[in-house]
Amino acid sequence: MDEIREGSIHHTALKFTEDIKQMKIYNNLYKTVQKLTCSPDVKNDDMKNTLEQAMKKHGLETEIRNIVFHLIRNSIKSEVKFSMQTNDPLNYLRRAGIQWERRVRKSLNTMCSELKTTLQGQLRKEQEKEELSNKWTELSNFQVDLSNYRPVYAPKDLLEVLVSLKGPAGANKDDGCSNDDVIPRWEFSHIALPVRNLQELRTVFSEILRNEMTLNDWSATCERILSTRHAPLCQQILKKGLTPILLRGKIWSIVLGSELEDHHNEYWEELKVNVLNTDSIVDKLVFKDVQLTATNDDQYFVFEDVIYQVMLCFSRDSEIADMIKTDWLNTSKLKQYETPQNNIVPFHGICMFAAPFCYLYDSPIALYYTFRAFYVRYCHRLTTINTHNQGIVSLCLLFEKLLQTHEPSLWSHFRELQIQPIRVVFKWLMRAFSGHLHPQELLILWDLILGYDSLEILSLLAIIILSFRKESLMQVSTIEQIEAVLADLSSIKVLPLVQLALSRD
Structure with missing residues (x-):
């Protein structure tokens, strides 16, 4: 079950990554990360952790979280997919x-x-x-x-x-109206x-x-x-x-x-x-x-x-x-x-x-x-x-x-x-x-x-x-x-x- 969950999260992350790459803000986002990577805040011997800290410090983590938040909201559809099956009410x-x-x-x-x-x-x-x-x-x-x-x-x-x-047909038979x-x-x-x-x-x-x-x-x-x-x-x-x-x-x-x-x-x-x-x-x-x-x-x-x-x-x-x-x-x-x-x-x-x-x-x-x-x-x-x-x-x-x-x-x-x-x-x-x-x-x-x-x-x-x-x-x-x-x-x-x-x- 954990493997299935991790696989699902991985595929979702890949999809959101591709979606973000198609957005107009991507180039500026990418350039900002590049600049942070070259800054003194990021250490070569611990790049992952220091880059994360630098992103938090400069508000970039919040910006990315907000982007993902909006992507998730916009990807959720409550409407049933269009179908012309005869049994669909x-x-x-x-x-x-x-x-x-x-x-x-x-x-x-x-x-x-x-x-x-x-x-x-x-x-x-x-x-x-x-x-x-x-x-x-x-x-x-x-x-x-x-x-x-x-x-x-x-x-x-x-x-x-x-x-x-x-x-x-027949949807209103029980609506209580005897004289329409x-x-x-x-x-x-x-x-x-x-x-x-x-x-x-x-x-x-x-x-x-x-x-x-x-x-x-x-x-x-x-x-x-x-x-x-x-x-x-x-x-x-x-x-x-x-x-x-x-x-x-x-x-x-x-x-x-x-x-x-x-x-x-x-x-x-x-x-x-x-x-x-x-x-x-x-x-x-x-x-x-x-x-x-x-x-x-x-x-x-x-x-x-x-x-x-x-x-x-x-x-x-x-x-x-x-x-x-x-x-x-x-x-x-x-x-x-x-x-x-x-x-x-x-x-x-x-x-x-x-x-x-x-x-x-x-x-x-x-x-x-x-x-x-x-x-x-x-x-x-x-x-x-x-x-x-x-x-x-x-x-x-x-x-x-x-x-x-x-x-x-x-x-x-x-x-x-x-x-x-x-x-x-x-x-x-x-x-x-x-x-x-x-x-x-x-x-x-x-x-x-x-x-x-x-x-x-x-x-x-x-x-x-x-x-x-x-x-x-x-x-x-x-x-x-x-x-x-x-x-x-x-x-x-x-x-x-x-x-x-x-x-x-």
């Missing part, structure tokens, strides 16, 4: 994912045809290029005619597809995805309920941990939801592996040049989305110019397509339709995933890479139909089960009104509450997402908000009135509500 869900991706790509390509343009875009005229360059830091003053442009899709479009999903024409079927209960119950969530998020230190002690502890730059320890900081505001940006960048390196600055300039040189339909969609969302938001309109920069470069970033790997993206049904360089079809509200990062970073470059890492790890699962245990389908199913189990009177109230409760909270889930919570409360929520590496906290918060406003919800009878009750979340305090949700019987 999730095949219909995977097919729905392919159909959805095909639909949004087709819509974007159709828009290109209607506007007589190509998705790759065309070279900008010198005058326009110069104007765009001059206004790069104040893009809100760059005039763009957006009258013929519309969002490719919105959260409600994805929701309509999700609630219309049909599972395998009168009472709507709760559309996620038949999906064979495993989700946690409240007791299991209480175990997962147990650190939230433990606040032994005073805030002053905790702040000092966070500073000490941050000084180590050790990613797993920094991730632990975030689990309490008490992250010091001034430290949050640095902690997030370490946890997400997005600390700035020289190659980051160089690649940002490449993306910027691409934007300046090429006029793409995606640029118009970016401007349209920012104007429809962030510009009209009291908390984010001041960051309009930075959001433009970040989202325009985001649309040109072909590295994202390599980072977000799903088993079904290479199917022939999808290849017939082109996509933007980042392989992401922009949708209504996509810029709101980037907007909160404006509160963390002064530099648009630092902001960009942490936002990109957050999007790749979490946000893309909220906008695609997938079988991942952190995907939007799983979160909807978790929400329904928690509501039915722990708020039966609210559940019954929705059933009597023939209103599907997911319709009330879906926009919160798909945007991870961005644009709905006050920014400082949203950042606490995203602290918890990063700390526990889990999006399940979104469903938990959605449930407790409904519980918190239960009395008002029980007194209204239309979906418009329900939405009015839940329209303003500015007074919501994330941590106390989540603690309340986890401590309930």
Whole structure:
């Protein structure tokens, strides 16, 4: 058994070594080790031990540990490998994912045809290029005619597809609904995805309920941990939801592996040049989305110019397509339709995933890479139909089960009104509450997402908000009135509500 274990560790180490060699930071890493090897700290008669000590002294050991930490996290896939075997109960869900991706790509390509343009875009005229360059830091003053442009899709479009999903034949025979024409079927209960119950969530998020230190002690502890730059320890900081505001940006960048390196600055300039040189339909969609969302938001309109920069470069970033790997993206049904360089079809509200990062970073470059890492790890699962245990389908199913189990009177109230409760909270889930919570409360929520590496906290918060406003919800009878009750979340305090949700019987 020990030989098998050692062999497995050896092969894993070899794989990670090869992965690191393919990374952009490898050359600098290798040169640094070479310099250390030639330094007085390393002795020829005991090179192994003295080199290890020198690496610790100069912080190189921590850097390598963080690289391995991120490689391990990114190599773990919870999603079952794509299969079209007839006995797989999730095949219909995977097919729905392919159909959805095909639909949004087709819509974007159709828009290109209607506007007589190509998705790759065309070279900008010198005058326009110069104007765009001059206004790069104040893009809100760059005039763009957006009258013929519309969002490719919105959260409600994805929701309509999700609630219309049909599972395998007979999946709903025992759902307790005898008259589907009168009472709507709760559309996620038949999906064979495993989700946690409240007791299991209480175990997962147990650190939230433990606040032994005073805030002053905790702040000092966070500073000490941050000084180590050790990613797993920094991730632990975030689990309490008490992250010091001034430290949050640095902690997030370490946890997400997005600390700035020289190659980051160089690649940002490449993306910027691409934007300046090429006029793409995606640029118009970016401007349209920012104007429809962030510009009209009291908390984010001041960051309009930075959001433009970040989202325009985001649309040109072909590295994202390599980072977000799903088993079904290479199917022939999808290849017939082109996509933007980042392989992401922009949708209504996509810029709101980037907007909160404006509160963390002064530099648009630092902001960009942490936002990109957050999007790749979490946000893309909220906008695609997938079988991942952190995907939007799983979160909807978790929400329904928690509501039915722990708020039966609210559940019954929705059933009597023939209103599907997911319709009330879906926009919160798909945007991870961005644009709905006050920014400082949203950042606490995203602290918890990063700390526990889990999006399940979104469903938990959605449930407790409904519980918190239960009395008002029980007194209204239309979906418009329900939405009015839940329209303003500015007074919501994330941590106390989540603690309340986890401590309930």
